[in-house]
Amino acid sequence: MTVALPASLLLVGAGKMGGAMLDGWLKIGLPPARITVIDPYPSPAMQALADKGLTLNPALADLAPQAVLVLAVKPQMLDEAAPQLDRLIGADSVILSILAGKTITDIKERLPAARAIVRAMPNLPASIGRGVTAAVGSSGLTLAQRDLAQALLSGVGSVEWLDDESLIDAVTAISGSGPAYVFHLAECLAEAGRTLGLPADVAVRLARATVSGAGELLHQSDLAAGTLRENVTSKGGTTAAALEVLMAADGLQPLILRTAQAAKRRAAELSG
Numbered sequence: 001m002t003v004a005l006p007a008s009l010l011l012v013g014a015g016k017m018g019g020a021m022l023d024g025w026l027k028i029g030l031p032p033a034r035i036t037v038i039d040p041y042p043s044p045a046m047q048a049l050a051d052k053g054l055t056l057n058p059a060l061a062d063l064a065p066q067a068v069l070v071l072a073v074k075p076q077m078l079d080e081a082a083p084q085l086d087r088l089i090g091a092d093s094v095i096l097s098i099l100a101g102k103t104i105t106d107i108k109e110r111l112p113a114a115r116a117i118v119r120a121m122p123n124l125p126a127s128i129g130r131g132v133t134a135a136v137g138s139s140g141l142t143l144a145q146r147d148l149a150q151a152l153l154s155g156v157g158s159v160e161w162l163d164d165e166s167l168i169d170a171v172t173a174i175s176g177s178g179p180a181y182v183f184h185l186a187e188c189l190a191e192a193g194r195t196l197g198l199p200a201d202v203a204v205r206l207a208r209a210t211v212s213g214a215g216e217l218l219h220q221s222d223l224a225a226g227t228l229r230e231n232v233t234s235k236g237g238t239t240a241a242a243l244e245v246l247m248a249a250d251g252l253q254p255l256i257l258r259t260a261q262a263a264k265r266r267a268a269e270l271s272g
């Protein structure tokens, strides 16, 4: 079943993540003429889209209620952004929030007119249509509104619907922030390569190709990550020697756990 894209969509905050999602929505056929963007510091890409029919920073008093309002400002900017939005919420409007930490209750407090809210946590690979988003719907969300949110979110990658909003902070710690951990792995591999004597530019290229190639293999393969790891590991070989360090009791797993716990704690601090 093809679900229609929204008749009107207001994107509040078109930075790295809002901009990435917008790119995806344009690619799946949402016409620029149906999109309005509010951002005090619009990127050149946003200005270019305005030339193609997207409405950029209009007088909000002139705007009709919107089918979908996407909240994509920093969580700390919600208080500043919200007051002007309430009158743009109609009886059937869906609020789609991607703000880390901000709960459905937090959003309802700022937008009293909101009935249907989807709290979602996407990630940056959305910019190439390869994101993963976990989402949870508020009590007032109808099936049709959930389908509309699904149509938008699946336009930028895969979607996991959750019943329990309290899990979203854990999602933020794993897949929301997760791409940064992977990019840092590429930085660490390159640094290790330099320390082992490789020219810096060669080390950067090897690390980048290794992380992206392994990621793509994981994407294309049906095999579990552990099986793919074993496929690299010859008995008594170099990878086995490396993994003895990486998989030691004080190796990567406890470090990643502490990493994710720090992110989850911060998400909780951003609520309210």
Ligand SMILES: NC(=O)C1=CN([C@@H]2O[C@H](COP(=O)(O)OP(=O)(O)OC[C@H]3O[C@@H](n4cnc5c(N)ncnc54)[C@H](O)[C@@H]3O)[C@@H](O)[C@H]2O)C=CC1
Binding pocket: 012, 013, 014, 015, 016, 017, 018, 019, 038, 039, 040, 041, 042, 072, 073, 074, 075, 077, 080, 081, 098, 099, 100, 121, 122, 123, 124, 176, 177
């Ligand atoms: N960057 C990421 O990988 C992810 C970010 N998020 C969430 O997305 C949201 C945005 O994060 P980023 O895109 O990284 O930040 P960003 O700083 O790149 O984008 C925020 C945008 O909001 C604009 N803005 C500031 N005040 C505004 C206002 N009053 N009205 C409208 N726009 C305003 C800024 O000019 C900026 O373009 C955050 O709430 C974050 O938790 C969620 C998942 C992943």
Ligand SMILES: O=C(O)[C@@H]1CCC=N1
Binding pocket: 100, 172, 176, 177
């Ligand atoms: O760093 C942040 O707070 C946001 C949420 C997940 C990724 N970026």
